Amino acid sequence: MMKSKIKVLIADDHSLMRQGLKQILELEEDMEVIELAVDGEDAIKKSQQLKPHVILMDINMPKMNGIQALRRLKDMGLDSKIIMLTIHEDREYLFETINIGASGYVLKDAESSSLIKAIRDVHSGESYIHPSLAASLVKEFNKKGRLDDDEFKKERLTRREYEVLGLIAEGKNNKEIADTLFISEKTVKNHVSNIFKKIDVNDRTQAAIYAYKHNIKKI
Template structure:
């Protein structure tokens, strides 16, 4: 079994110990390092090149948002799951914009934490339900005018349909069932969407779908 390597960034030692225990309890996950601030975390990441970074957004020496952006610039293949006690909308949106693949709060049960970790490693968008609706309402509904650029013009009608369902939170199996397609076909559509739109993962796809007006909350 191939193990995914995990690096933990959190100012609180107790939180780092807890996350290490959760991660190392799984046969397919292993913690390769810890850091108590953003600068130390970046230094370790460049050396260890982990598959995943679990981090708080509030870090000393280098704030989490800046650290995410710098990490994404030098190690685009390393995914980031933000795990924080501060679920303010501004932090969540900024983290996702900077390159994070997920955003969850620290008080989630260990089982849900592992679901989020594995989801991010698969390339899924893992955002705490308590944050998702507020993000959409505050930063998309009425706050961001639908874009009129031609970014979505490169997609076929079917690819637009798949993108819309991704933005609604459906996974590949659910999309396949809804559109009466094979799961492999859906995976192919998703890959083409990401390639054509020059985006990294499903998180960016969701943001783009809402900002472009392809999907609207409640629509």
């Protein structure tokens, strides 16, 4: 039986960007662009009607920007996973989108493969952070004091947990980590759960930021 496709809604106020993203995604057999939205209000209305699996949300849009739309959709309890599409100048807003509950962050000038990976990852329940955004996010966390420098947390990690955390920071999902370390996905999930508890974070994005901040790399 054929696996159901990932239904994607694209919200961007630039027609060329919307059409370009649509063409890229429709080359993938497991994805279907079900609608295009021109601003935040349009994205909310169409998302309520169509309930896409994944929403690609531009940050800067007229009427209602992507952050406002993200907040409204989360308040409504919509199950769609939301990936923020950003340009370099938007990085200051990323800290806010983490708190609201975005599942992914992709730069508009990133390789198409990064966007495809982000969509698949968030659809499967993972988070995705573009590696080049990590430094900016760490800076924002430091400024606002959301993650501390408690070395005790780092010392509580096992060698294997260090490896898993380093691979999370590289943007790898559980299957990719399992393949890299030659262990089962179930074992990876257990390690990830333990890591979250030990370093006191709630999701993979915060774990990746923690890893970058503390210079944790795969051993």
